Every structure is written in structure tokens, then in C-alpha cells.
Amino acid sequence: MLDFFTIFSKGGLVLWCFQGVRGPAATAPVNALIRSVLLQERGGNNSFTHEALTLKYKLDNQFELVFVVGFQKILTLTYVDKLIDDVHKEFRDKYRNEFQQKGALGLLNGTFDFKDDFLRLLRDAEESSKARAPTVMKTFEQSQKSQKTVKCMIETRGEKPKEKVKNKKNKGSKKEGTEAVAAVSKASTGDKQPPAAGDREELTKDEILQKNREEFFKRHMKAGEKSRSPKPEAQKEKGKKPRVWDLGNSNAKVLDYSNSATNGSAEACPVEEFDADVALGDRNREPGRLYDLEYESDDEAEEKVIQNPSKPSAKKGGLGGMFGMLKGLVGSKSLTREDMDPILEKMKDHLIAKNVAAEIAVQLCESVAKKLEGKVMGTFTTVTSTVKQALQEALVQILQPQRRVDVLRDVMDAQRHRRPYVVTFCGVNGVGKSTNLAKISFWLIENGFSVLIAACDTFRAGAVEQLRTHTRRLNALHPPESHGGRTMVQLYEKGYGKDAAGIAMEAISYARNQGFDVVLVDTAGRMQDNAPLMTALAKLIAVNAPDLVLFVGEALVGNEAVDQLVKFNKALADHSMAQTPRLIDGIVLTKFDTIDDKVGAAISMTYITSKPIVFVGTGQTYCDLRSLNAKAVVAALMKA
Amino acid sequence: GMAGVAEPQLAALRPGMPGPALLSVLVALLAVAVTFLLWRLVQARRSRRNAVLLLGLCDAGKTLLFARLLSGRYRQTQTSITDSSAVYRVSKDKSANVTLIDLPGHESLRLQFLERFKAAARAIVFVVDSVAFQREVKDVAEFLYQVLVDSTVLKNAPALLIACNKQDVTMAKSAKLIQQQLEKELNTLRVTRSAAPTSLDASATGGPAQLGRKGKDFDFSQLPMKVEFVECSARGSKGEEGDADFEGLEKWLAKIA
Numbered sequence: 001m002l003d004f005f006t007i008f009s010k011g012g013l014v015l016w017c018f019q020g021v022r023g024p025a026a027t028a029p030v031n032a033l034i035r036s037v038l039l040q041e042r043g044g045n046n047s048f049t050h051e052a053l054t055l056k057y058k059l060d061n062q063f064e065l066v067f068v069v070g071f072q073k074i075l076t077l078t079y080v081d082k083l084i085d086d087v088h089k090e091f092r093d094k095y096r097n098e099f100q101q102k103g104a105l106g107l108l109n110g111t112f113d114f115k116d117d118f119l120r121l122l123r124d125a126e127e128s129s130k131a132r133a134p135t136v137m138k139t140f141e142q143s144q145k146s147q148k149t150v151k152c153m154i155e156t157r158g159e160k161p162k163e164k165v166k167n168k169k170n171k172g173s174k175k176e177g178t179e180a181v182a183a184v185s186k187a188s189t190g191d192k193q194p195p196a197a198g199d200r201e202e203l204t205k206d207e208i209l210q211k212n213r214e215e216f217f218k219r220h221m222k223a224g225e226k227s228r229s230p231k232p233e234a235q236k237e238k239g240k241k242p243r244v245w246d247l248g249n250s251n252a253k254v255l256d257y258s259n260s261a262t263n264g265s266a267e268a269c270p271v272e273e274f275d276a277d278v279a280l281g282d283r284n285r286e287p288g289r290l291y292d293l294e295y296e297s298d299d300e301a302e303e304k305v306i307q308n309p310s311k312p313s314a315k316k317g318g319l320g321g322m323f324g325m326l327k328g329l330v331g332s333k334s335l336t337r338e339d340m341d342p343i344l345e346k347m348k349d350h351l352i353a354k355n356v357a358a359e360i361a362v363q364l365c366e367s368v369a370k371k372l373e374g375k376v377m378g379t380f381t382t383v384t385s386t387v388k389q390a391l392q393e394a395l396v397q398i399l400q401p402q403r404r405v406d407v408l409r410d411v412m413d414a415q416r417h418r419r420p421y422v423v424t425f426c427g428v429n430g431v432g433k434s435t436n437l438a439k440i441s442f443w444l445i446e447n448g449f450s451v452l453i454a455a456c457d458t459f460r461a462g463a464v465e466q467l468r469t470h471t472r473r474l475n476a477l478h479p480p481e482s483h484g485g486r487t488m489v490q491l492y493e494k495g496y497g498k499d500a501a502g503i504a505m506e507a508i509s510y511a512r513n514q515g516f517d518v519v520l521v522d523t524a525g526r527m528q529d530n531a532p533l534m535t536a537l538a539k540l541i542a543v544n545a546p547d548l549v550l551f552v553g554e555a556l557v558g559n560e561a562v563d564q565l566v567k568f569n570k571a572l573a574d575h576s577m578a579q580t581p582r583l584i585d586g587i588v589l590t591k592f593d594t595i596d597d598k599v600g601a602a603i604s605m606t607y608i609t610s611k612p613i614v615f616v617g618t619g620q621t622y623c624d625l626r627s628l629n630a631k632a633v634v635a636a637l638m639k640a
Numbered sequence: 641g642m643a644g645v646a647e648p649q650l651a652a653l654r655p656g657m658p659g660p661a662l663l664s665v666l667v668a669l670l671a672v673a674v675t676f677l678l679w680r681l682v683q684a685r686r687s688r689r690n691a692v693l694l695l696g697l698c699d700a701g702k703t704l705l706f707a708r709l710l711s712g713r714y715r716q717t718q719t720s721i722t723d724s725s726a727v728y729r730v731s732k733d734k735s736a737n738v739t740l741i742d743l744p745g746h747e748s749l750r751l752q753f754l755e756r757f758k759a760a761a762r763a764i765v766f767v768v769d770s771v772a773f774q775r776e777v778k779d780v781a782e783f784l785y786q787v788l789v790d791s792t793v794l795k796n797a798p799a800l801l802i803a804c805n806k807q808d809v810t811m812a813k814s815a816k817l818i819q820q821q822l823e824k825e826l827n828t829l830r831v832t833r834s835a836a837p838t839s840l841d842a843s844a845t846g847g848p849a850q851l852g853r854k855g856k857d858f859d860f861s862q863l864p865m866k867v868e869f870v871e872c873s874a875r876g877s878k879g880e881e882g883d884a885d886f887e888g889l890e891k892w893l894a895k896i897a
Contacts, residue, residue, distance in 0.1 A: 011742065012703035012720030027718065034719045039748050064722060105726045108711040290836045393752065400748040404782055408832035447835050627836060 001077060001126075003053060003070045005118065006030060007091060009107050010064040016091075016112040029053050030068050038066075040610055041367040041394045049073060058084045060092060061375035062334060063099040067091075079125040086121050154208070288446035293592070293616055293626045293633075334376045335383065340369055343387045354637050356600030357559045360607050368394055392638055398603060399630035401612030405586070410547065411449055411518055420452070420511040422519045422544065424504075425588070426537055427552035428564055429525030432590035432617060434463065436552060437520050438470040440615065442622040445478050445488045449517040454507035455493035456500040456540065457524040464493045467522060477622075490516070500524070501540040508544060521546065528567035537568075538575030541582055550614060551584045553605055554591045561604045569609065586614035589628070593618045597636040602628070689762040689796065691725075691739045692893065695754070695787060696767035697779055698745040701805040704874040705767060706742040708884040709893075714875065720744040723753055728893070736897040738762065750783065758792045763799040763896045765889070770804045770812035770871075773821070781825035785833060788826075788863065789851055797865040799896050803889055808873040815869040819860065826851065827858040868892060 004026040005018040017026060029050045037048050037057075048055045057068045067084055071077055091114060092099075098106035140146055344365045351361040368390050377386055407423075414421035423440075425433045434457070441451040453471060457463035471491040478488045492507040504521050511519045523540065526533035541549055551568060553561060565584070573581045587605050595601075602613060613628040694702040703717040703724070710726050725741040739760075743753040764787065768780055787793060802822075804815045813821075830851050852862035860867040870888035877885060 006718075008718050009724070010720070010722040011724030012717045012744075013707060013724070014716035014718060017716065027716070031719050034721060035746065038721055039746055105710060107724075108707055108713075108715070108726070288835050396752060397748040400751065402747050404779055406778075406782065406829075406832055406836065408835055409778065409828065412828060412832070 001071060001075065003072065005069045007065060007067050010066060013107050015107065016114045018118055026070065029055060029070055033057060033068060041364055041398055056080050056084060058088055059370060060088060061371060061373055063092065079129040083121060083125040087118060090117055090121065290443055290625060290627055293629045334374055335372050337373060339383050340372060340387055343384050344369055347391055351600060354600045355558055355598040357562045357604040359562065360604050364394060392634055395603060395634045395637060396630050398606055399633060402610055405612045405614055408447060415517055420508060420516050420519045422508055422521065422546035423548045423550060424521040424541060424546040425550050425552055426523050427525060428527055431552045431554045433552045434466050434522055435620060436588055436590055436617045437522050439617065439622050439625040441489055441520055442474055443625055444518055445474060450486055451489045452507060452511040452516040452519045453489065453491050454504055454519055454521045455491060456503050457522050458496045458498050458500055459524045467491055500536065501543050504540055504544045528564045534571035535575055538571050541572060542576040549582060549585045550588050552588045552590060555589050555595050555601045556591055557601055561601055562608055565605060565608045584609055584611055586611055588615045588617065589613050590617035592616050597639060599633050599636050602633055689760050691741050691757060691760040692763045692765060693757055693761045694742045694765050694767060696745050697776060697783060700745060700767040700769045701874045702742050702745060702767045706740060708874050709740060719746060730894045730897040738897050758790060761798045765801045765803055767803045767805050768818060769806055770818065771806045771809045773813050773818055777821055777825055781822055781829055785826055785829045794864065800865050800867045801892050802869045804871045805874055807871045808875050808877045815871045819869050823858055823860060830858060
């Protein structure tokens with residue numbers, strides 16, 4: 001029944017493997033399990049589905065082993081959990097020496113002949129699930145059926161069978177039953193009453209048939225009057241009047257306030273005065289460089305990340321009582337759930353206080369608990385320090401990008417293939433899409449790439465003007481003369497009210513013809529619950545196939561982040577026609593300067609999507625664009 | 641005469657000589673100083689770099705190489721989520737041995753483990769999947785770049801071997817081609833990565849270290865450490881029953897031990 005059962009060390013060596021009769025190789029599903037669950041800290045519940053298989057696993061943190069069993073998804077095997085526990089205990093006891101004494105060499109050189117034991121355990125587990133004491137059948141006298149009379153169990157068409165109480169002489173209850181039936185029965189009109197329950201019991205079969213025939217004829221004669229249903233219906237006007245929308249009558253041209261001559265040419269509008277220093281912000285910086293987030297990182301916190309937990313730690317901070325300290329000194333203590341629970345509770349509250357979404361904090365703490373259960377602590381380490389260390393490692397692990405984050409490199413690639421690199425910005429209202437789009441285009445221009453901004457926000461008043469202002473400023477900061485006569489940034493817009501996906505497509509082909517390196521597509525902000533707008537966004541992304549889809553989220557958001565990201569991803573997945581739908585590729589975290597050290601939103605967003613944070617926005621000027629520094633963010637999170 | 645002069649001086653000295661309390665304090669200080677020196681010596685010997693790190697992307701074959709080097713047998717492997725280390729005897733007669741450390745290659749773990757073990761590294765073996773190299777060249781180059789610009793690695797300059805694994809497959813690229821492609825890719829990465837921030841506080845360190853020489857195309861010979869390329873196959877041409885083909889790797893390990 002099982003497809004496979006593997007036992008492997010956390011270092012990657014398969015110690016023993018049992019292959020079921022027709023199961024495929026175990027490597028690929030187990031690798032998927034490792035990458036999706038263990039490495040992404042989703043180890044809260046111990047089962048995982050991969051294609052047609054369900055995988056259940058158990059970690060042994062003392063000897064660093066993983067036990068995985070795989071079986072078909074459609075089967076529900078009840079003995080699997082018990083089997084894993086039994087196998088775990090037996091394997092560990094049998095090969096305890098290899099693990100303890102010889103370390104990695106023991107794992108490599110040892111032969112783990114476990115097949116017979118495993119088959120025995122499997123047989124025991126299967127039998128225990130089948131062998132339940134056969135339930136003694138109730139005798140007829142004991143059942144409820146004997147209490148009812150035969151006649152009440154006859155069902156007539158259109159009536160639902162009534163549940164009878166044992167006491168059949170209670171007419172009051174029967175009357176209630178009647179009324180209930182009358183309410184339920186669909187064809188009840190005013191005058192048609194089902195016969196009183198008291199009568200029903202005395203009806204014979206023939207009488208029932210007669211009654212049914214009468215009802216049948218009655219129903220047919222009433223066909224014409226049926227339309228007069230008791231429900232009062234408002235009298236609508238004869239014929240339907242077309243609905244009039246407020247703005248629908250007027251021509252689109254009336255709404256178009258844009259100057260038709262400005263497409264592609266920056267000189268048509270008068271150049272307004274603006275102070276370059278104000279726009280640029282920090283003058284003393286290297287052009288083109290994207291600085292990193294600055295944090296006063298606690299030195300101690302950084303050391304904790306590097307330090308090997310088994311080495312005796314000199315900092316015995318937070319002694320969990322004298323007794324705990326003595327126990328830790330005396331022998332090697334293995335961590336139990338009870339030890340960790342109070343500390344994990346505190347850490348969970350601490351994370352939530354730092355603006356991590358509540359459900360994510362819970363899942364994270366569960367996963368850390370699973371990873372630490374049974375682990376042997378070294379001497380001079382307390383439970384608190386071990387848990388904190390593990391949590392810190394887990395957080396750093398989450399923030400590490402799972403794919404390359406190098407926009408410039410990809411732009412260079414696209415440049416070589418002579419096609420523009422398309423980036424789409426999406427997000428809810430008011431998070432800073434247009435502002436950060438301007439910052440990113442400034443950064444790209446400083447690195448020598450020409451940018452076309454596509455104004456696909458055709459809804460919000462002033463969106464196009466905002467982008468036009470940014471374009472003018474950027475061109476003033478980087479005039480064409482300093483870049484060999486090439487305008488570095490242009491705006492492609494078609495005014496308001498038009499279809500965003502169409503504008504994006506035209507912008508991309510315009511960029512390809514004119515030789516722009518990057519196209520930045522600005523979309524309108526939309527709430528994740530707004531189904532038509534989400535469909536429109538999904539259509540824009542599916543049709544135009546951008547190279548990078550960036551979700552812009554503000555750092556102030558709390559539990560909302562989970563909902564936003566889940567719904568955006570779902571909308572993108574649902575409306576795409578492709579086999580592998582385009583989902584969110586990266587996150588831009590904005591308004592980072594408004595939060596002090598409550599940086600939990602970064603964790604929530606990366607945990608939900610497993611996609612990296614590509615940019616961090618820290619202000620309103622063009623230079624306030626940073627890249628994420630995982631260690632600094634985690635240090636800020638763990639700071640008391 | 642002279643003795644007469646000396647005697648009163650000696651007599652004057654005697655009460656000024658360090659009393660027993662002061663003497664014991666001096667002895668204690670001396671003992672502490674000696675212990676301190678001994679402790680530093682012991683620590684220096686313990687932290688003598690004796691580790692060879694196996695780095696590389698996921699599925700490059702590090703754990704299998706590790707198993708083959710240490711036990712000679714073929715083992716099935718899964719994605720590693722933690723490091724494994726063992727002592728490797730370079731050859732039967734010499735007593736030299738190194739500690740082989742196999743680090744996980746997964747993106748979320750690799751930098752953490754590198755941080756932990758980079759100080760102890762005497763040499764680094766960077767394992768490359770020669771079959772998937774064409775597809776993964778950017779990721780390989782990025783990881784290699786991150787290893788090379790690390791401040792500890794630049795300071796210690798451990799010997800670097802780039803092992804082009806999986807040569808038993810016919811589509812595997814040769815070491816020469818891999819070297820050329822990596823040099824080209826690292827050349828581009830120098831520019832893009834210095835334009836984007838590095839992973840530490842930029843303001844403190846003043847930006848990422850420069851790789852190679854400015855103005856000239858990047859070349860592995862410009863690095864402060866010795867870099868070699870070698871072809872190997874952990875699985876071996878005879879499959880799971882036979883031995884692995886990695887003589888070049890073994891010779892190199894013998895050299896650096």
C-alpha cells in the first residue's frame with residue numbers, strides 16, 4: 001500500500017529506502033518535500049501533497065535524521081502515523097551506536113539492514129488498523145426501528161419521511177410534525193393541506209393511491225392559476241428601459257483631457273522650475289549605486305548568527321532559573337515540547353508585536369518547535385538561547401531569496417536580445433507604486449539604460465500627470481546631451497478611460513521599435529476583493545507577459561498583507577491560460593522609513609509568496625531606494 | 641670602604657624589598673600571563689585552517705562526492721539541509737589529513753553555512769553541474785561571485801578548485817568551456833553587482849570588494865588565490881557499481897593537504 005519509505009540524514013545521505021511495488025523513485029517527491037516544507041519553515045503539520053502522492057514525515061533532531069513515507073493521495077491510511085513513530089523508535093535504538101560514536105563516517109560506512117524489521121512493523125501496523133473488535137450487532141429489539149409501526153414508514157411521493165418519537169400516542173407532537181412538513185413541502189399553496197398526521201396512520205395503500213390521483217388532477221387544473229404566487233411582485237414597467245450610466249453617454253473624447261500632441265515628446269510642455277537638490281535628496285552619493293538599508297546592527301546579534309550552537313557560549317543570558325541552569329550544566333539535556341512552549345509563546349507574541357502577521361507567527365513557531373524537538377543541547381546553553389538561535393536562523397532563511405535578484409543583469413540580457421525588459425507594478429491603492437516606479441527608473445537611468453514609462457493607470461485622476469512630472473524631472477536631471485543625445489526616459493500614455501492591457505501592449509511595441517531598454521508599466525491600485533479589477537489586472541499580465549511582476553506593498557500593513565498577496569496570486573493564477581501561470585515574481589516594500597523596527601511585514605510577505613523582496617523604498621526622493629539586508633532586518637525583529 | 645658603602649645600601653634595600661604579599665601578587669600575575677600565552681597558542685593551533693569546503697548549487701553532486709571520497713561507495717542522496725563533516729585521509733602512507741565539510745547548496749541555506757565555516761577553510765572545492773551548466777550559468781556565477789568577494793575569503797585566500805562534475809553524461813560541458821563562460825559572466829557581474837548593494841551595510845565597508853583588476857576583462861588568474869579547473873564524475877562511468885572518476889580531485893587534495 002505504501003509507495004516508499006525513506007530514512008535519510010539531514011546531511012543528505014539516504015540511509016535506507018523501501019520501494020513499494022509500483023511506486024516511482026522516491027528522490028523527486030522527497031526533494032520537493034524538503035524544499036517546500038522544511039526549508040521554507042512550513043513544518044507545522046507533518047503531511048505534504050506532491051502530485052499524486054501524500055508524504056508524511058518525521059524529524060529526529062537528536063541524530064539529525066528524517067523519516068518520510070509516501071502513499072497515494074486517494075488512499076487514507078490510518079496506520080501511517082503510528083508506523084512512522086514505531087519505525088523511528090526501532091531504527092534509532094538499533095543503530096544508536098553508529099550515530100553517536102562515529103558521526104558522519106558511521107553514516108557513510110554503515111550498512112543499515114532494516115528491511116526485515118520494517119516489514120514486520122508494517123505488518124503489525126496494518127493488522128492493528130484492521131483488527132478492531134468486531135462490533136456486536138444490535139438485536140432487533142434493541143433498535144429504534146422496532147419502536148415504530150409499519151404504516152408510519154410508508155413514504156408517499158412528495159412527503160418527506162417523518163422521524164417518529166417512540167411515544168406514538170403523543171398527538172401534539174405529531175401536529176407539530178405536520179406543520180413542519182407543510183412548511184417544507186414545496187408545492188403547498190394556501191388551500192392544500194397534507195392530511196393530518198393522525199389520519200395518515202390509518203390510511204391503507206389504496207386510499208393513498210386515490211388521494212394521489214386526486215391531487216394530480218387538482219394540480220393540473222390549477223396550472224393556470226399557479227402563476228399567481230402568494231409572493232407580492234412589484235409591477236415592473238412594460239418592456240425594459242435601457243439603463244443610463246452617468247458617464248457612459250458622453251464620448252470618450254470628452255473625457256480625454258490629455259494633450260494629444262504630447263505622446264513621446266517632452267518638449268511640448270513647458271519645463272517648470274524644480275529644485276534638483278530637493279528631488280535628489282542626498283547629493284553625496286555615488287551615481288548609479290543602490291545603497292543598502294542602514295541599521296544600527298547590534299554586534300552581539302550578528303555574532304549569535306555565526307556562532308556554532310554546540311560551542312560553549314560565553315553569554316549565559318536569561319537563565320531559566322537556577323534549576324534549569326544546573327540541569328544544563330550537569331548533563332546533556334534534550335529539548336521537550338513542554339520546555340519550549342512558554343518560550344515559543346513569548347517569541348510568538350514578540351513577533352506579532354513587531355507587525356508579523358498572526359497566522360505566520362504561529363506557523364513559524366510551530367515549525368521551529370518541530371525542528372528543535374528532541375535536540376540535545378550542548379553544555380552552558382539554555383533553552384531560551386537555543387530557541388532564539390533557531391528562530392533567528394529560520395527568519396534569515398525565509399528572507400534569503402530563492403532565486404537570483406539582479407535586475408541589471410536581466411536587463412543586460414534583454415538588451416542583447418534586442419527586446420525591452422518589461423516590469424509591471426501592481427498593488428492595492430495608495431502603497432506607492434508611481435513613486436517607487438520613478439525611483440526605479442532613476443536608478444536604471446543612472447546605470448545607463450533608457451526607460452519607457454507606460455501609464456496604464458487610466459482610472460485615478462492625475463495619474464498620468466504625476467508620471468509626466470516625474471518624466472520631466474528625470475529628463476532635467478539626466479538631459480539627453482549627457483547620454484549621447486538619447487532621451488533616457490519617456491512617457492507613453494493614452495489618457496484616461498481606456499483599456500490598460502491595450503496601452504501596455506502598444507507601449508511595449510513602441511519601446512521595441514524605438515530601442516528602449518526597459519518598460520515600466522504602472523497600473524491602477526485595486527483592492528484584492530474587487531473581482532472585476534483583479535480580472536483586468538490578470539488579463540494585462542497574461543496578455544503582455546512581462547519579464548518581472550512586482551507587487552508593491554507598504555511596510556505598515558499588518559495581517560492584511562497575507563490576504564492581499566494570497567488573493568493577488570490567486571487572481572493571477574486563475575485567469576491565466578498558460579500551463580504555468582505568471583505569478584508575482586518579487587516584492588517592493590515601501591514606506592520603510594515610517595516604521596521604526598516593526599519590520600514584520602517583510603517576513604509576512606516573503607513567507608506567503610516565497611518570492612524575494614527586490615527593492616525597499618525608504619522615502620520620497622529619487623535616491624531613497626535600497627535593497628534588503630536580511631541580517632539587519634532579522635536583528636531588528638529579534639531586538640527586545 | 642666599598643663594602644661599607646654597599647652594606648648600608650643593602651640594609652636600606654632590605655626593608656624596601658617586596659614583602660611577601662606583593663611577591664605573591666607578582667607571582668600570580670606572572671602565572672596569569674603564562675596561562676594567557678599558552679591559551680593563545682592552543683587556540684591558534686586549534687583554529688589552524690584545516691577544512692576543505694564543498695560548495696556549489698543544489699544538485700551539483702556535492703554530497704555524493706563527499707560520500708565517494710570518504711567511503712568509495714555510491715550512496716543515494718537527497719537535498720542536504722545541514723552540513724556534514726568528516727576527516728579524510730589524503731593517502732595511505734602520509735599522515736596528512738583534512739576535514740571535508742559538505743555544505744548545503746540550497747539558496748536559503750548556502751550563505752548561512754558559508755558564514756559559519758569560511759574562517760576555517762584551507763581550500764574550497766566549488767562543484768559545478770556540467771550538464772545543466774548552460775542553463776544555470778548565471779546562478780553558478782552569482783554564487784561564485786558571492787564566495788569570491790567575501791572579506792574572509794579574500795583575506796585567507798584559500799586554494800580554489802572548480803570541479804566540473806557529472807562528466808559521465810555525454811552532454812557535459814568541458815572544463816575549458818566552463819572556465820571561459822564563468823570568466824565572461826563574472827566580468828558582467830562585477831559591473832552589475834557593484835551597482836546594486838551587497839549584503840552588508842554599504843556605508844560601513846564602503847561597497848563590495850573589487851574582483852580582479854579594473855579596466856581589464858576578468859580572468860581567474862587575477863584572483864589572490866590559486867584557481868584550478870578539473871573534470872570529475874562522482875557517479876563514475878560504470879554507474880553505481882564502479883568507482884568514481886575523480887583522480888584530478890584526489891591529486892589536488894593531496895597537494896593542498
